[in-house]
Amino acid sequence: MTNFTNRTDNSERILDQLEAGLPVGELPASLYGSKEIYEREKRNVFGRCWVFLAHESEIPAKGDYVLRKVGEDNFVVVRDEQGEINVLFDACRHRGVQICRADSGNTSHFRCPYHGWTYDTKGNLIGAPLWKNAFGGMDKSSNGLAGAAKVGSKHGLIFATLDPTAPSLDDYLGGMGWYLDLVFGLNEHGVEVLGAPQRFVIDANWKSGADNFSGDDYHLGTLHKSVWEIGAFPVSFQDNMMGYHIQASPGHSLSFSMAPNDDEPGPKFFGYPERVAETFTSERISEDQLNVARRSRVFVGNVFPNFSILALPMTEDGANFPPTAVLTIRTWQPVSEGKVEIWNWFCAYKNMTEEEKQRSYRAGLGTFSMGGSFEMDDTEPWITVARTGRSTAAEVLDFKLNYQMGMPGIGIGHPVDDWAGPGKAFWTRYEEGVQRNLFKFYLGMMKAEPGQWPALTFDED
Ligand code: FES
C-alpha cells in the first residue's frame, strides 16, 4: 500500500500519524518539511500562542521601538508616552502599507509613506493630509492600527498573542515561570540584552531549534565533540549528561546539567563570576529555586513555540580565559517550511561590570552565534532534517523518526518524584520526554478549533 495519492491537504494525515506515533515515540518525518503543515502552523500555532518579541531593555525610553515578527508578520513593539508597551500590526489602516521602515528607533509617531496617515505610539490615528476634504466627519478612533490581542512581560521578556481567547501569559507559561525566575530573576537588578540581536537565515525548519533546545543533550558528545577538544566547556561530556529533564508544563520543556551536590568542584550558577553570584539571593525567589540555580551548570529550555533560552559556562579562548556565564535568548523565526531565521540576543545581569559583560558577550559570540562553534555544528544537520522532511520518500514510505529515549524500559532516564520544582522531572539527560512534551502540545494546538485550547496543566491532561 502506498501513501502517494493526490491529496489536497496532507496536514491532517501527518497530524494523525503524529497522534498515533507520540505514545510510542515515533514522529512522522514530514512534520519537518510539509508545506501544508507549515501553512497550518502559521494560523494555529503562531496566530494563537504567546510568542516572544523583545526584551524591555531594548526599548527603555518613551518612543523607543523595535520591529519584530509574529509568525511571518511584522509588528512594531513600541513604548508609548505613558511608558506602556504596545505591539502594533505594521500595516496602515488605509491600504495596508507598511508604516515602520526601520528595525529600531525612537519616534513620537508613525507616518505612512503612501498617503500620509499618521499614528501615535499607541496606534491611534491622529491625522492625515487634507483631512477636512478627504475624511472630515470620519471617525478617527475606529481607524487606528491593529494591535496584538494581549501583551505581557515577565522579567523584561515581552510576549504577545494575536488570539483574544488566549489564557493569560502566566497561565500559558504555567510551571515554566518558576524556571524563568531562576534564570532571569536571581537578583534585584535583573538582566539586560547586550546590543541588537544577530539574525541569520538557514535552510531548516523552525521546529528543529525548538526540539533541540527542549533538551537534546545527547548530541553534544558527537556533534560538538570539538568543543571539549579546544577546552571551551569546563565539564566532561559524561558529567554533563547528569542532570534533569523537566516538562515544566504542556509544551514547555527544559534541561539542567547539574552537579550531584553543593560541594562538587566546578562552575556554579551557570558559571557567573563569584562576585556576581554573591548577589544571587532568595529575596525574590524561593530557597528551592536558588538551590537549583546554584548547582546548575547548564540550563537549556524552550517556551512553546519558538523561544529558547540557554545559560552555560563558556570561554572565548580556552587557553587564556576560564569559562564565564553566557546567557543567550533566541527565537526560531519561521520563514517557510524549509527556512528559519535565527534571532539571537546575548544577555547579562545588569550588575555585572562592563568587562564581565564583554567577556560573556565574546564567549557567546565564539560559541552560540552565526559564526560560533556550537551554532555552526548545529545548523548543518538541521538543514538535512528539513530536506528529509520535504522528501517524497518520507511521504511515500511513511518514514518515522525515533523519539523513544527514556521511555519505560529504554535507557537510563527515569522519572523522579523528589524534584523541588513544578512539572515532570526525569533524572539523567538521556531522555526525550522533553521533546514528546513539546510535540504533544503542538499537536493539541494544530488540531484545536478556534477558541479551544489544549490542556495547559498536566492535571487537566
Ligand atoms: S495606505 Fe497608508 S495612508 Fe494610504
Ligand SMILES: [Fe+2]
Ligand atoms: Fe547543539
